[in-house]
Amino acid sequence: MSSAANHQRGKLEDEFKNRMHDAEATPSQDLWARIDHHLTVQESSQYKKRMVFYRQLAAACIALLVLAGGAGAYYFSRAPQGGPQLATTPAPHANTRSSSERAEATLPAHTPPVHTPAAIAATPEQATAASGPQTRNRTAAGTAAPGTAAATRHEVVALAPVASETVSPSSRFRMDAVSEPSGLGNTARASFQRHTSIQRTMEALAERAAFNAGTFYRQAGSSSIPVAAQRADAEFRQQSEVVLARARQQDEAQPAVAYTDEALGGIKKSKKEKRDEKSRWSVGMAYAPSYFEQNIGAPNQAMAMSSRQSLMPSVASAADMSAMYMDEARQEYDASTDPGFSYGVEAKTGFKLGKKLKLLAGLGFLQNTARSKASYVVQPSQRNMPFGMNAFSAPATVFLPALSAGPATDSLVVAKRPTYDVEYRYRHLTVPVGLQYEGNIGNDWFWYGGAGVAANILLQSSIISAASDVQSLEYDRNEPSPFRKLQWSGNMSAGVGKRLAGNMSVTLGPEVRSYFTTMLADPGSTQASHGKPYTVGMNMAVNYELGGGKRSR
Amino acid sequence: MxxxxxxxxxxxxxxxxxxxxxxxxxxxxxxxxxxxxxxxxxxxxxxxxxxxxxxxxxxxxxxxxxxxxxxxxxxxxxxxxxxxxxxxxxxxxxxxLTVSHEAEEVSNIAADGFSLTGYTLDELLRMVQSLAPRYRMVFNLYAIEGYNHKEIGEMLDISEGTSKSQYSRARVILQQMITRQENNYKDHVISS
CATH class of the missing domain: 1.10.1740.10 (RNA polymerase sigma factor, region 2, helix turn helix motif)
Structure with a gap:
């Protein structure tokens, strides 16, 4: 055998290349039209995909806004309401309403119908002539109370059929449970519909048996109720056995259908089912930058002193100047205190309680910060320093006396100096526990909402001055400090998440953390106005579902 | 500007x-x-x-x-x-493009003294199109596109040797076609 490849390119190759490499052939006229159509279809499908994404994003944003707005409205609407109560006394013309109107107005919508045995027994043939439970109820209502006084009672009873015609919660649940799953083939759909029709037949039989029993009670009187119930039960059993036997025969006659169902069930395991195969456990890390409001004001007593100062003679002593500065310092503190950048980092473990409900617990670190500008310093002038002030001897920020219990201004010297920054920092170890509910938005997207409580253990609190000549204060965990050592908070969060490859998912959403108590250890005896602190931030988390190796293998 | x-x-x-x-x-x-x-x-x-x-x-x-x-x-x-x-x-x-193991008789027609100038583009194209798909691919890639057999092997997921062998067969088939057409032409001219 000779191989052309074993030698150099010959004349044949050159001839073919020269003749064919740059040669041209005209394609058919409609080829561009086909390409154009293909491009158009491709673009429109991409556009649709983008539209779906944007719609989902918009829906998620709206949901987030609604949740955040609801949470905010709830939080801010808890202010005490001193306004007058709305009048509940009916208007004068209400007395002129007829008794029937009043009865209708006062009756709840789901008041059960009042069927007197006499009224029902009066027209047994009408009741039994009715073919279904719906017409049966109407007939009973219509014949309940003949006569002139029936107008009122007719209205009262007529409310009942509406309630009785609606599907009962249990039967509605059954219907929902057998709603047809999407993505089935024709054979599987036929099988499913057959099973559904059998179930509906069973339900109809049950209703019919119950109706027969009820008719029998009415006809036979209350003394023979157990006998009638047994007879209805036996009838129902017989009929249901017939239906089940017929279903069994159909199943045996069509084994291929069942096999197809099984095959489809095996092949068409959705992502959701695959997710359900995973372990209940998950771990995650979260980072939440937030906005912290410490809700601690300046001492109120200073204001009183300022008012007193204005009534005094104009000869300004050192104490008077100090009091005036204290007042100005308070105003400056109130005006310039702003929430600072705060954050929380948490490691959480999740345990699925149900398909969508998850119990979360973890451990985290919180750093909450507030800041202000100050142009005044305070320094104790006497030896009898109140609690919280014995930690400093050098000039300090005006914030500190706010935390003290005693008449601070009498024992303080306040001086003015160039403006400097002050930062108030609280570091907590947090132990959160909560519940999270998840719902699917698409195949990979989901929303979540969660709430819980957290124990926040104060590790360190600091009042840090940017000026070198103004003392900074720091209280460690074991040191006595004016701040509460353990604070409980309620946490609420909601957002959207995306499932990534493998078992990873990421979530993003707003988080609100509201503390149940103030920052101060002894709020009753401090001069500062104070409230409950809170943080509002964004929670970003990465979660990993354990035991999902089956899917990747 | x-x-x-x-x-x-x-x-x-x-x-x-x-x-x-x-x-x-x-x-x-x-x-x-x-x-x-x-x-x-x-x-x-x-x-x-x-x-x-x-x-x-x-x-x-x-x-x-x-x-x-x-x-x-x-x-x-x-x-x-x-x-x-x-x-x-x-x-x-x-x-x-699956490689078949059919035995094909490959004879060496190594005469390079022919010319394609008498053939139209359509005729040449028909010759190439008439090759079996695997031969056509290798012939196009090697003779016209200029790829070497190693590259062709990677592109078609076959070995370099298989590429050479298939090219050799394609070449022989084309030569046979050309020879047959030339003989037909000569017979036609002589008979006429």
Missing amino acids: NLFTKPKSEEDKLIAGCIAGKREMQRLLYDQFSKKMMLVCLRYAPTTFEAEDIMQDAFVKVFANIGKFKRDCPLEFWVRKIMVNTALKHLRGKQL
Whole structure:
């Protein structure tokens, strides 16, 4: 055998290349039209995909806004309401309403119908002539109370059929449970519909048996109720056995259908089912930058002193100047205190309680910060320093006396100096526990909402001055400090998440953390106005579902 | 006029327009290369119908991926490469490139003293199209596109030796065709 490849390119190759490499052939006229159509279809499908994404994003944003707005409205609407109560006394013309109107107005919508045995027994043939439970109820209502006084009672009873015609919660649940799953083939759909029709037949039989029993009670009187119930039960059993036997025969006659169902069930395991195969456990890390409001004001007593100062003679002593500065310092503190950048980092473990409900617990670190500008310093002038002030001897920020219990201004010297920054920092170890509910938005997207409580253990609190000549204060965990050592908070969060490859998912959403108590250890005896602190931030988390190796293998 | 920026060539404008998804620019690019690429597709496909299918898929790929064109080679070369790859994929999808183990008698007709000048392009194209798919592929890639057997082996997922062997057979078949046609021509001329 000779191989052309074993030698150099010959004349044949050159001839073919020269003749064919740059040669041209005209394609058919409609080829561009086909390409154009293909491009158009491709673009429109991409556009649709983008539209779906944007719609989902918009829906998620709206949901987030609604949740955040609801949470905010709830939080801010808890202010005490001193306004007058709305009048509940009916208007004068209400007395002129007829008794029937009043009865209708006062009756709840789901008041059960009042069927007197006499009224029902009066027209047994009408009741039994009715073919279904719906017409049966109407007939009973219509014949309940003949006569002139029936107008009122007719209205009262007529409310009942509406309630009785609606599907009962249990039967509605059954219907929902057998709603047809999407993505089935024709054979599987036929099988499913057959099973559904059998179930509906069973339900109809049950209703019919119950109706027969009820008719029998009415006809036979209350003394023979157990006998009638047994007879209805036996009838129902017989009929249901017939239906089940017929279903069994159909199943045996069509084994291929069942096999197809099984095959489809095996092949068409959705992502959701695959997710359900995973372990209940998950771990995650979260980072939440937030906005912290410490809700601690300046001492109120200073204001009183300022008012007193204005009534005094104009000869300004050192104490008077100090009091005036204290007042100005308070105003400056109130005006310039702003929430600072705060954050929380948490490691959480999740345990699925149900398909969508998850119990979360973890451990985290919180750093909450507030800041202000100050142009005044305070320094104790006497030896009898109140609690919280014995930690400093050098000039300090005006914030500190706010935390003290005693008449601070009498024992303080306040001086003015160039403006400097002050930062108030609280570091907590947090132990959160909560519940999270998840719902699917698409195949990979989901929303979540969660709430819980957290124990926040104060590790360190600091009042840090940017000026070198103004003392900074720091209280460690074991040191006595004016701040509460353990604070409980309620946490609420909601957002959207995306499932990534493998078992990873990421979530993003707003988080609100509201503390149940103030920052101060002894709020009753401090001069500062104070409230409950809170943080509002964004929670970003990465979660990993354990035991999902089956899917990747 | 900005003296510090290089003026855009027509090809750059064409590429930019195609990246932006402008249909008129896509049409211009199609018009520029469609005739040459049609012949490329015809060489790889057994029929005109299949060649147009390949060309349609290939041009859709060109427009979808033109943003990835790095300008490190002529645009025509890049488009041609997409045509060839699409043709290979098309035929691989039909499983026409599987290597058969049929024994074929290969005789050496090593005479290089012939010329193709008497043949029209259609006749040559018909000869190439009449080759079995696997021979046609290797012949096109080696003789006309200029790939070596190692590259062809990687492209077709076969060994270098298989590529050489298949090319050798393709070459022999073509030589036989040419010889047969020449003999027919001579017989026809002599008899007439």
